[in-house]
Amino acid sequence: MTCGGCVAAVKVQLKKTEGVTAYEVSLEKGEAEVSYDPAKTAPAKIAESVSKTGFQASVKGEAGAKKES
Known part of the structure; x- marks a missing residue:
């Protein structure tokens, strides 16, 4: 990500993602x-x-994951 527009695009996509x-x-x-x-x-x-969104995304690891139920 290189600008505020990039951040906004990721936020919009996360908002649309079921379970987030x-x-x-x-x-x-x-x-x-992300909490989910x-x-x-x-x-x-x-x-x-x-x-x-066109950005490479990966999971850092389950140890750092925050889950909400």
């Missing part, structure tokens, strides 16, 4: 922290959704 309950997108870090309902989605599906 909260998110924080950081331009400085080039990453997003594990009954409705999974980290890989969230990354796939973000990839639709």
Whole structure:
């Protein structure tokens, strides 16, 4: 991500992603922290959704994942 427009595009996509309950997108870090309902989605599906914006997305690891139910 290189600008505020990039951040906005990722936020819009996350907002549309079923199961995502909260998110924080950081331009400085080039990453997003996402909370989600594990009954409705999974980290890989969230990354796939973000990839639709044209950005490469990957899951850092389950240890750092925050799940809300």
